[in-house]
Amino acid sequence: MSAVLTVARLDLAVWRRSPWAILAAVIPPIGMFVLVKVLTLSVTVQPVALVIQDPGPQAQVVSHFIENDTDSYQLFVTSMKRAQQLLDKQRVAAVIVIPKGFDAAVASGHAVLDYTLNNTDIDFADDIRRSIDRTVAEFDAPQLGSSVEGRAGARGLVVPNAYRLDIAEHDLRTTDVSFETYQTLPVLLLLVLSTGVLGGALLGSRDHERGTIVFLRQAPLARTAFVAGRLLGALLATAAITVPAVAYLTVKGVVHPPPGHWPAFLGVLGATAFFAAALGVLLGAALRRSTTVALAGVIVASYLFFLGGGFTTIAFLPRWLQHVSRLVPTRYGIDGMRQALFYTDLHGVQTDLLVLGGFALGTLAAGVAVLGRSVR
Amino acid sequence: VADGLRALRASARAELEQLRHSRVLVALVFVEAITFLVLVSLFGLTGSRAPTALIQLDHGPLARSFVEQLEQAHHSFSLRPMSAAQAKQQLAQGKLVASITIPRNFGSAISSGRTVLLPVTVDNVNADLDGDLREAVPSAITRFGEVNHFPGIRLRPVEHDLIDHDTGYIPYLIVSALALTAFVVAGILGAVAITREFERRTVTQLRLAPVHTGYLVAGKLLAATVVSVLAMAFAVGLVVFGYGVAPRHPAATLGAIALCVPMFTCLGACAGALLRHTLPVAGLFFGLALPLYIDSGALEPLRFDGDKIWAIGHSSPVYSAIAVIEWAFHGFVVTPESLGQNVLQLCAWSLACALVTAAVMQRRVVQR
Numbered sequence: 001m002s003a004v005l006t007v008a009r010l011d012l013a014v015w016r017r018s019p020w021a022i023l024a025a026v027i028p029p030i031g032m033f034v035l036v037k038v039l040t041l042s043v044t045v046q047p048v049a050l051v052i053q054d055p056g057p058q059a060q061v062v063s064h065f066i067e068n069d070t071d072s073y074q075l076f077v078t079s080m081k082r083a084q085q086l087l088d089k090q091r092v093a094a095v096i097v098i099p100k101g102f103d104a105a106v107a108s109g110h111a112v113l114d115y116t117l118n119n120t121d122i123d124f125a126d127d128i129r130r131s132i133d134r135t136v137a138e139f140d141a142p143q144l145g146s147s148v149e150g151r152a153g154a155r156g157l158v159v160p161n162a163y164r165l166d167i168a169e170h171d172l173r174t175t176d177v178s179f180e181t182y183q184t185l186p187v188l189l190l191l192v193l194s195t196g197v198l199g200g201a202l203l204g205s206r207d208h209e210r211g212t213i214v215f216l217r218q219a220p221l222a223r224t225a226f227v228a229g230r231l232l233g234a235l236l237a238t239a240a241i242t243v244p245a246v247a248y249l250t251v252k253g254v255v256h257p258p259p260g261h262w263p264a265f266l267g268v269l270g271a272t273a274f275f276a277a278a279l280g281v282l283l284g285a286a287l288r289r290s291t292t293v294a295l296a297g298v299i300v301a302s303y304l305f306f307l308g309g310g311f312t313t314i315a316f317l318p319r320w321l322q323h324v325s326r327l328v329p330t331r332y333g334i335d336g337m338r339q340a341l342f343y344t345d346l347h348g349v350q351t352d353l354l355v356l357g358g359f360a361l362g363t364l365a366a367g368v369a370v371l372g373r374s375v376r
Numbered sequence: 377v378a379d380g381l382r383a384l385r386a387s388a389r390a391e392l393e394q395l396r397h398s399r400v401l402v403a404l405v406f407v408e409a410i411t412f413l414v415l416v417s418l419f420g421l422t423g424s425r426a427p428t429a430l431i432q433l434d435h436g437p438l439a440r441s442f443v444e445q446l447e448q449a450h451h452s453f454s455l456r457p458m459s460a461a462q463a464k465q466q467l468a469q470g471k472l473v474a475s476i477t478i479p480r481n482f483g484s485a486i487s488s489g490r491t492v493l494l495p496v497t498v499d500n501v502n503a504d505l506d507g508d509l510r511e512a513v514p515s516a517i518t519r520f521g522e523v524n525h526f527p528g529i530r531l532r533p534v535e536h537d538l539i540d541h542d543t544g545y546i547p548y549l550i551v552s553a554l555a556l557t558a559f560v561v562a563g564i565l566g567a568v569a570i571t572r573e574f575e576r577r578t579v580t581q582l583r584l585a586p587v588h589t590g591y592l593v594a595g596k597l598l599a600a601t602v603v604s605v606l607a608m609a610f611a612v613g614l615v616v617f618g619y620g621v622a623p624r625h626p627a628a629t630l631g632a633i634a635l636c637v638p639m640f641t642c643l644g645a646c647a648g649a650l651l652r653h654t655l656p657v658a659g660l661f662f663g664l665a666l667p668l669y670i671d672s673g674a675l676e677p678l679r680f681d682g683d684k685i686w687a688i689g690h691s692s693p694v695y696s697a698i699a700v701i702e703w704a705f706h707g708f709v710v711t712p713e714s715l716g717q718n719v720l721q722l723c724a725w726s727l728a729c730a731l732v733t734a735a736v737m738q739r740r741v742v743q744r
Contacts, residue, residue, distance in 0.1 A: 020651070024659035031663030038670045038685065047680055062531070071507065074682075087538075089712045090679035109530045116536045120708050121548035123423045124676045125537075126450035130508065132533050133450075133515035139531045140521075144514060147493050160491040162528030163521035165442070167513055168493045171500045172467065182501070194659075202655065287400065291568060295404045295658040299411055302662070312418045315427040315471045316454075321418075338470065342501050347468060 003221050007229025008236060011203050015237040018202065024294050025198040026241065028301065029191040032311070036183045045074045046128050049083035049092040056103030062113065063098060065135045072131035093118045094128050137163065145169065177342055181254050185341060186310035186334055188245060188255075189272060193304055193330065195241045196276025197283065198297040200234035204284020204371065205293040227281065227368045234277035242273065261340045264349045268336040271353055275329050275360035276301075282367035304330040329359035380591040387595025388602075391569055395603055401568070402603065408658075409561050409607040410614055412665065416553040416674075417619075420546040425454040426509055429463035429475035436483030441524060445516040446476065452512030467499050474498045474509050543706060547621045551705040552674035555697040556665045557611045558636040559643075562604035563661040566644025567651070569596040570741070574652040579741060589742040590734065593645070597733075601641045608633050621705060628704035632722075636697050639726040642733040649740040668694045673702075677710040693725035 015021065052063050067075060076083070076092060083095040097114040105111035113136055119125040137144055141161035149168040150156030158166060207213040216226065246269070249255040257265050283300065287293045306312060307321075308330030314322055325331045336352030339345075395402055430446070432439060446453050456472070463475040477495040485492045496513055500506045521529045570593070573579040582589050612629065615621050623629040647660060671685060672678065672694040678686050689695040699711040699718040711718060 018655075020653040020655040023656040027656065027659040027663035028666070029663075031666035034667035035670050038667060039675075047682075072511070090677050090710075091712075093677075093680050106530045109527075111531045112534045113531060114534050114536070117538065118677070119537045119539050119542055120677055120710060121545055121675075122451055122542050123545045123548075124680065125542065126424065126452070127508070127511075129450045129535065130452065130511035130515045132535075133518045134511045136531050136533050137514040137518045140529050144517070147491070149493055149495060156493065158491050158493050162526060162530075163517050164486045164489070164491050164526055165517045165520065166491055166493050167517075168495045169510070170495065170497045172498065173500055177501055198659075289400075291398070291572075291654045292400045292404060294655050295401065295408065295564065298658045298662050299404060299407055302411060302415060306415050306418045312422045313473075315473070316422045316425065317418070318421070321421075335470070338501075343470075 003225040004229040004232060007221070007226055008232035011230055011233025012236045012240075014203060014206065015199060015233065016240075018206075021198065021202045022241070024202075024297075025195040026191070028194050028298060029187055032187045032190055032305075033184065036180060036187060039183070040178075040180045045070070045072060046094070046124055046131075047074045047076070047092045048128065049076045049078055049086050049095045051078065051080045051083050051095060051097045053080070053100045054098055054102035058106040058111070059098045059102040062102075062135065062139055065138050066096065069131060069135065072127070072134075087116065087118065090118070093124055094132075096132065141166075173342075173344070182342075183311060184249070184254055185337060186305070188242075188249065189269075189330065189333055189337060190301065190305045190310060191245055192238060192242050192269060192273050193276045193301045194297070196234060196238045196273050197280040197301050198294065199237040200230065200277045200280020200282075201284035201287070201293045201297050202280075202290060203230060203234060204281060205288055205290045207284075208288040209290055223371075224368065227364075227371055230281055230371070231274075231277050231364065231367075234280055235273055238273045238277060242269065255341065257341050258344055261346065264346050264353075265337065265340040267353055268333055268340060268349070268356070271336075271356040271360060272330065272333040275333075275356055275363060278360050278364040278367055282363055282370060285367060285371040304328060307331070309334040329356055332356045332359075380587045383585065383587040384591040384595040384598070387592040388599040389595075391596040391599035392602070394572070395565075395599065405561055405565060405603070406607050406610055408564070408662075409557050409611040412553050412557045412560060412669075413550055413611060413614060413619075416549045416669075417546050420549045423545045424451040426452060426473040426512075427471065428453045428455055428509075429466065429472050430455040430457045431460050431463055431475060431477040432457060433480040434478050434482035438483040438486050438524070439478050442478065442482070442516065442520050445519040445523070446513075448519065449512045449516040452508060452515070463497075467497060470499065470501070472499065473506065476513070539708070543708075547619065548702075548706070549674065550615055550619050550621060551702055552672070552698045553669070554608070554611060554615060555632075555636060555672070555694055555701050556669050556674070558604070558608055558633060558697070559640045559668065559694060560661045560665050561607045561611075562601065562637045562640035563644035563647065564658055565600040565604050566597055566641035567648035567657040567661070568644075568654055569600045570645050570648030570737075571652060571654040571657060573741070574648075575654060583742065590737065593737050593741060597638075597641050597645055600644070601638050604637045604641060605633070608637060615705075623705045624707045625704045628700065631719075632697060632700040632704055635700075635719075635722050635726055636693075639693060639722075639729045642729040646729075646733050646736045649736050652740075668692055672698050673710050674698055679712055693722060693729070696721040696725065 050066055052059055086092040087095050094115050094117045099114055102111055115132055117125055141163050143159045143161055145167050147159045147166040148157045283296055284293055287296055307325050307328045314325050332352040332355045336349045339349050466472045475497045482492055498506050522532050582592050585592055671689050678689045696718045702708045702710045703715050
């Protein structure tokens with residue numbers, strides 16, 4: 001046991017004195033964090049110009065609907081000429097026009113809400129199309145969404161509208177998780193992955209590059225003790241960076257699991273760190289050169305992160321890719337973390353932990369084999 | 377000068393030889409070249425078609441008409457017909473974003489002029505996803521009312537598009553990702569070409585060479601540029617043949633890459649000379665690429681994101697690179713600046729990068 005602790009202490013000391021290695025591990029998660037922050041600003045509202053050419057009351061009603069929809073539009077109410085300039089200069093993505101004679105057209109049942117759209121790509125163009133459709137629905141069915149479904153013997157109330165359809169929305173949870181929080185937490189997992197993989201890998205490559213592997217070969221150390229010590233060292237290095245990050249996010253309220261979910265959350269983080277460190281040990285033993293190890297570590301961590309559902313939602317992916325992601329250990333880490341933090345129960349977390357642990361042990365076994373060969 | 381050029385050629389050959397012996401590194405660079413494309417594709421897939429359970433208890437013509445409108449609701453839903461029990465289970469497991477139930481009396485009630493209540497269950501775990509969904513259902517409802525000519529509908533939207541066709545999110549993203557691929561690949565190779573000299577302490581030999589060190593450094597960067605161009609050719613090939621996104625202006629595509637790769641190699645060399653260690657290079661370029669990707673108009677024309685983000689976008693050459701490459705592939709002008717202005721900006725960036733690299737090399741490689 002003391003041999004294991006000695007190797008771990010040595011590795012931790014080496015890691016602590018390798019600022020470049022620490023930098024290599026933390027830059028990608030920091031980049032991803034900045035990406036989430038910027039994306040939060042750009043995925044929300046779309047800039048749209050509104051031109052009101054009819055002063056009538058019905059035109060005012062529509063313009064009020066649009067002006068009040070601050071979740072969808074960053075609105076510029078302006079003249080036609082100015083709106084066209086804004087569209088040309090890409091200051092707005094669309095120009096909505098409430099045309100002259102709007103009120104008369106409403107009275108005859110043939111009014112139109114005209115809009116010109118910069119449809120460069122369907123992502124933001126579809127956002128605008130959906131928002132305008134909703135505004136149109138609101139005009140002829142202002143009561144849309146106000147019907148109440150009958151439940152548990154109680155009678156419901158259906159408010160009639162011109163579309164003959166109303167929505168009874170049931171939300172599975174009391175509040176939405178903000179986009180920023182939803183995406184920041186996988187970034188935490190990327191930090192665990194990145195520090196674990198690069199930590200373990202760089203310690204291994206350093207032994208080969210500096211020739212210290214010769215000393216390790218001659219040291220009176222059992223192969224398993226050496227591997228266990230290296231794994232522990234990589235885990236401690238990961239913890240040294242991850243624990244302050246978790247504490248910070250907890251203080252900021254980003255990490256806020258439901259009551260009783262803390263052990264599950266920490267268990268998922270721990271199992272992911274264990275897997276990442278084991279993978280790092282394997283990479284370091286297999287590749288041996290810091291240049292290739294650093295690049296391979298970044299690539300491996302990126303694929304594990306994205307294919308595991310970090311920054312993506314697995315359910316959105318094509319079926320074949322969903323099947324592929326079953327073979328990606330981090331999927332279980334990300335699923336488990338989301339379940340522990342965002343859902344009221346811990347459905348599936350036990351399985352996630354078991355699978356993640358299995359992957360970690362498998363990787364460790366491969367690491368023992370490769371590292372053991374290089375030590376002997 | 378003749379000696380210098382000979383030294384440059386020899387240095388380039390030596391660097392290529394170095395890379396030939398670092399096959400794993402070169403292979404990883406090629407993997408990195410496609411990594412960014414794969415990653416943005418995965419991200420793009422999340423941008424539309426939310427997996428939604430369709431519990432269809434009525435199969436009449438009106439119900440079918442409504443399902444059709446749901447399917448056409450601006451790429452909002454990926455409808456998955458299933459039973460209520462399956463939907464409940466899959467929602468609980470996070471496999472679905474929502475479920476929509478078309479009730480048994482749907483057709484008959486609507487035919488008789490009554491309003492039908494449509495139960496929609498939303499897994500509101502993520503405000504962004506379910507915000508889209510909450511707008512998409514009314515969108516389908518308006519189209520349903522319009523195509524069935526229900527009385528009392530007085531207003532309909534009329535859309536005019538600036539471009540005569542829609543472009544999918546992934547074809548748009550994948551093209552802008554090429555600029556970032558150039559940044560990462562050329563940046564890493566440029567940096568490694570310099571850090572290697574520091575780590576192996578061969579930088580002294582460069583300084584003692586009988587020609588100006590600049591020739592030797594230029595030769596190394598030339599070799600790094602050649603390998604980066606090969607990696608970029610691989611990535612462009614994947615975009616054209618794998619994703620089926622062919623450039624409208626092939627010459628402009630080549631021109632954009634020809635401008636970007638040497639410029640990013642120079643930036644990499646600067647980073648290498650400043651860091652002097654290979655370890656953080658890959659992380660640095662990959663980490664920088666992520667925020668640059670978002671803040672350069674990779675997702676949508678950057679001007680839409682407001683003055684601040686647009687101004688920040690101008691702080692890197694990636695903004696102009698994406699503008700040129702989007703025009704080359706799709707024919708889009710995605711910045712308020714014209715194509716000519718973007719090309720000029722890119723040339724100015726290239727010149728600035730070359731000058732800064734020369735200055736940094738002079739201080740960090742030649743003089744010390």
